[in-house]
Amino acid sequence: MSTVRDVAVVQFKPHKGDVPANLATLREIFAQLYGEGKPDLIVLPEAALTGYFVEGGVYDLAVTADEFADRIASTYREANGGMAPLEFVCGFYEKDGGTFYNSAMYLRLGVGEPEIVHVHRKLFLPTYGVFDEQRFLTRGRRMNVFPTAFGDTALMICEDAWHSLVPTVAALKGAKLMIVPSASPGRGLGGDGELESTTRWKTLLGAMAAEHGVYVLYAGLTGFEGGKGMSGSSCAYGPHGNLLNSAPALEACIFRVRLDPAEIDIARSRFPLLGDLNEVLPDLLLDEELPVQRGVRLTNGSIKGEVAP
Numbered sequence: 001m002s003t004v005r006d007v008a009v010v011q012f013k014p015h016k017g018d019v020p021a022n023l024a025t026l027r028e029i030f031a032q033l034y035g036e037g038k039p040d041l042i043v044l045p046e047a048a049l050t051g052y053f054v055e056g057g058v059y060d061l062a063v064t065a066d067e068f069a070d071r072i073a074s075t076y077r078e079a080n081g082g083m084a085p086l087e088f089v090c091g092f093y094e095k096d097g098g099t100f101y102n103s104a105m106y107l108r109l110g111v112g113e114p115e116i117v118h119v120h121r122k123l124f125l126p127t128y129g130v131f132d133e134q135r136f137l138t139r140g141r142r143m144n145v146f147p148t149a150f151g152d153t154a155l156m157i158c159e160d161a162w163h164s165l166v167p168t169v170a171a172l173k174g175a176k177l178m179i180v181p182s183a184s185p186g187r188g189l190g191g192d193g194e195l196e197s198t199t200r201w202k203t204l205l206g207a208m209a210a211e212h213g214v215y216v217l218y219a220g221l222t223g224f225e226g227g228k229g230m231s232g233s234s235c236a237y238g239p240h241g242n243l244l245n246s247a248p249a250l251e252a253c254i255f256r257v258r259l260d261p262a263e264i265d266i267a268r269s270r271f272p273l274l275g276d277l278n279e280v281l282p283d284l285l286l287d288e289e290l291p292v293q294r295g296v297r298l299t300n301g302s303i304k305g306e307v308a309p
Helices: 019-037 055-061 065-080 160-163 167-171 196-212 261-270 275-286
Strands: 005-011 039-044 085-095 098-110 115-121 145-146 150-154 178-184 215-220 222-225 229-231 235-237 243-246 253-259
Touching: 005 019, 005 235, 019 039, 019 065, 019 253, 055 085, 065 085, 065 098, 065 115, 065 235, 085 115, 085 178, 098 150, 098 178, 115 145, 115 150, 160 167, 160 178, 160 196, 167 196, 167 275, 178 196, 178 235, 196 229, 196 235, 196 243, 196 275, 243 253
Parallel strands: 005 039, 039 085, 150 178, 178 215
Antiparallel strands: 005 253, 085 098, 098 115, 145 150, 215 235, 222 229, 235 243
């Protein structure tokens, strides 16, 4: 990252299974944000253009990455001519051959064809309580970091971010911006009137930002699907773990934040936790009590340690 960037986080309320209606809403959002002063990046939640609880309907609603990129680019052009450069993140159900994923795309729009910068496939597919993802979807297998105008960036989808190892791996790979599209049903009610699930998310995301000295953007789906209320509660955290902005629960809305790369350097100089982790990590990975492979590939390509049976 070299300059301050402007981001719009969209708390989206989809019409379940109605892609044309959701694209029409997205077109209105593009036009609104363009009229207000176009941001550099727009972030939408998990499964924003289909709804989340579609179960077996995923096989009819899923599209290839190229098809999804073309849909977004066409909607952007319809809204404002599509000439101004824009970076865009949104969750979608992806099909690749005969395999289906819960995915999120980082897309670059503007003059010419849309550029797919990265597609992340959800690693952790919840299949408990009200969730049933693993019955219909295949999980992703990698946590990648990729270059953007905001610096090295990582995508995580909902439960991915609940496993602290995932953002840690992203930070170790160089991520300075972590984006979390989510569809999280609201659960419980705290003494302060806030949903307990929202409080848990804020605690988790703030700690993620502070530990690794990164910006974190969380875009939550809102609305009701099959009697289940999606909590929304979108928010953004700075690299000191400070809350930059947030959206109210259960409402479709948009908020904006500005990301200043200088704050990352300041936060990491004050609390060099990531540098400390880089130093200690080889010893942690070689711990004989870990139930994982104990062979660690070093930077020179050699293998240190043995492989667990």
